[in-house]
Amino acid sequence: MTTCCKRAAFFLFPKRSDEWVALLRVGLGVEVVLYCLSEWSGWIDALSSNSSALSARRVSEALLSLESTLIPRVDWLLKPAGHLGLRESTLLWMVWSVLVLSGLLLTLGLFCRPAAVTAWLLHLVCLKSSDMFAYGMDNFVSIGLFYLMLSPLPDSYSIESRIWKIRLRNARMVGFFRRALQLHLCIIYFFSGLAKSLGTDWWNGLNIWAAVTRPPFNVFDPILIAHWRFLLPAVGITICLIEIGYPIFIWPRRTRPIWLTCVLAMHGAIGIAMGMYLFGLIMIILNLAAFAPHWIFRQRTPSYRIAKPEINPSLTAFGSTNPPVFYQNDQVKR
Numbered sequence: 446m447t448t449c450c451k452r453a454a455f456f457l458f459p460k461r462s463d464e465w466v467a468l469l470r471v472g473l474g475v476e477v478v479l480y481c482l483s484e485w486s487g488w489i490d491a492l493s494s495n496s497s498a499l500s501a502r503r504v505s506e507a508l509l510s511l512e513s514t515l516i517p518r519v520d521w522l523l524k525p526a527g528h529l530g531l532r533e534s535t536l537l538w539m540v541w542s543v544l545v546l547s548g549l550l551l552t553l554g555l556f557c558r559p560a561a562v563t564a565w566l567l568h569l570v571c572l573k574s575s576d577m578f579a580y581g582m583d584n585f586v587s588i589g590l591f592y593l594m595l596s597p598l599p600d601s602y603s604i605e606s607r608i609w610k611i612r613l614r615n616a617r618m619v620g621f622f623r624r625a626l627q628l629h630l631c632i633i634y635f636f637s638g639l640a641k642s643l644g645t646d647w648w649n650g651l652n653i654w655a656a657v658t659r660p661p662f663n664v665f666d667p668i669l670i671a672h673w674r675f676l677l678p679a680v681g682i683t684i685c686l687i688e689i690g691y692p693i694f695i696w697p698r699r700t701r702p703i704w705l706t707c708v709l710a711m712h713g714a715i716g717i718a719m720g721m722y723l724f725g726l727i728m729i730i731l732n733l734a735a736f737a738p739h740w741i742f743r744q745r746t747p748s749y750r751i752a753k754p755e756i757n758p759s760l761t762a763f764g765s766t767n768p769p770v771f772y773q774n775d776q777v778k779r
Contacts, residue, residue, distance in 0.1 A: 456624070457621060457624055458617040458618075458620055458621050458624075459617070459620035459621075459624065460616040460617055460620055461616060461619050461620035461623055462601075462613070462616070462619070463596075463597065463600040463601055463602075463613055463619050464600075464602070464738040464739065464741075464742045465619075465623050465734045465735065465738040466593070466596050466597065466598065466600040466619065466622075466623075466734075467554075467600040467601070467602035467603065467738075467742075468730070468733060468734045468738045468741055468742075469589060469592070469593050469596075469730065469731075469734040470551050470552075470554065470557060470561070470593060470598075470600060470603070471551070471552055471554075472589075472726075472727075472730030472733075472734065473548075473551060473564070473586070473589050473590055473593055473727075473730065474547075474548045474549065474550070474551030474552030474553075474560075475548070475552055475726075476548075476586055476589075476723065476726060476727050476730065477544060477545075477547065477548030477551070477564050477568065477586070477590075478545055478548035478549060478552070479723060479726070480544075480548075480568075480582075480586065480723060481541055481544050481545045481548065482545075483723065484541075485541075488537060488538070488541055489534055489537055489538075491575045491578060492519055492537050492540075492571060492574055492575060493533060493534065493537065494533065501575060501577050501578065502519060502574050502575060504577060505518075505573065505574055505575060505576040505577050506518045506519070506520055506573075506574055508576070509573055509574075509576070516573055517566065517569050517570045517573060518570060518573050518574045519537075519540075519570055519571065519574040520574070521570070522536060522540065522570065523536060540567055540570070540571065543563060543567060544564060544567050544568065544571075546560075547560045547561075547563045547564035547567070548560075548564060551564065551593075553603075553604055554599060554600070554602065554603025554604040554605055554606070555603070555604055555605050556605065557598040557599040557600070557603055557605055558594070558598045558599070561590060561593045561594035561598065562594045564590055564594075565587065565590035565591055565593075565594050568583075568586060568587055568590060569587055572584070572587055580724070581724055582721065582723045582724035582727055585724075585727045585728065585731060586727055588629070588731075589727065589730065589731055589734075592622055592625070592626050592629075595622060596619065596622040597613070597614060597615060597618055597619050597622075599611060600613075601613055623734075623735065626731070626734070626735045627695075627735045627736060630691070630731060630732065630735055631691060631692035631695065632692075634688045634689075634691035634692065634708075635688065635689060635691060635692045637688050638684075638685050638686070638687070638688025638689035638690075638691070639689060641681075641684065641685045641688065642685045642689065646681075647681040647682070647684070647685055648678060648681060648682060648685075649677075649678055649681070650674070650676075650677025650678040650679075650680065650681050651677075652681060653677045653680050653681050654670070654674070654677055656719060657670055657718055657719060658670060661720070662719040662720055662721070664717070664718060664719060664720045665718065684711060687704070687707050687708060687711055690704065691704065691708065695708075695736060701736060701737075702737075705732060705736055705737055708728075708732055709729055709732060709733075712724070712725045712728040712729055712732075713725055713729065
């Protein structure tokens with residue numbers, strides 16, 4: 446029982462460097478800035494009430510109220526701003542500006558914790574108030590910002606840590622949040638692939654055809670896609686296999702590079718073929734931060750594993766064993 450507990454603790458709290466935190470911080474900072482720039486032209490239209498009872502924001506917030514009154518929304522900011530005499534459009538542009546500033550601070554590595562908390566909260570507010578127009582990218586950005594704001598910050602690659610000479614405090618807590626992100630991605634991919642495989646449209650390629658020919662995702666000419674339609678069933682089946690096999694093949698060292706390359710290629714192809722560049726970018730960032738930060742940083746993150754406990758024959762009669770042996774970079778540690 447003690448050995449099982451130690452194995453579980455060592456799996457959940459491995460010692461890791463903060464390279465993945467730095468990669469996640471910079472990637473999310475760039476993602477937030479690009480998100481704000483892409484929403485520039487329609488920012489007010491998406492979040493403004495427009496003096497209409499059927500505006501997108503009011504409908505979204507009405508549906509949120511049916512679920513819970515504790516879910517953050519833009520209306521929480523508008524009510525106190527109204528008492529201060531601020532116009533709705535002014536407040537919305539202030540939210541946009543603070544989001545951009547938070548993204549820039551995360552990218553540079555300044556005021557990392559306040560910037561991460563602010564970016565997560567404001568992005569969540571905007572996401573929930575425009576839930577009718579939200580899609581996977583918005584949810585994954587919110588997930589990434591949530592893990593970033595809870596992780597040990599600032600990381601050793603940030604400007605803030607270099608100015609204040611801040612060192613990595615607790616390598617096991619860094620490893621815990623990375624492990625949580627890894628398990629979260631495994632759950633997401635497995636059930637996404639399982640849901641796809643339960644229907645027939647992913648097996649015959651119909652969903653692939655609908656995805657790449659439906660406006661506004663029809664980047665390529667449908668005539669060109671129809672010419673290669675015999676490949677669509679193979680593409681659909683491949684996507685199902687990649688996602689279902691993710692929690693199985695992403696862990697072993699021998700299969701991880703292959704599977705991770707397939708996942709990154711899949712999201713890169715989605716971004717190019719459907720014009721969902723921000724979605725492809727956030728998925729690439731999350732996967733690299735969770736499972737391959739050493740692909741970006743030259744220094745390889747040390748790995749730990751627990752070996753089977755060595756049994757001392759002279760003590761087996763008393764039911765005791767030697768303590769478990771831990772290996773770090775092929776060196777034995779007790």
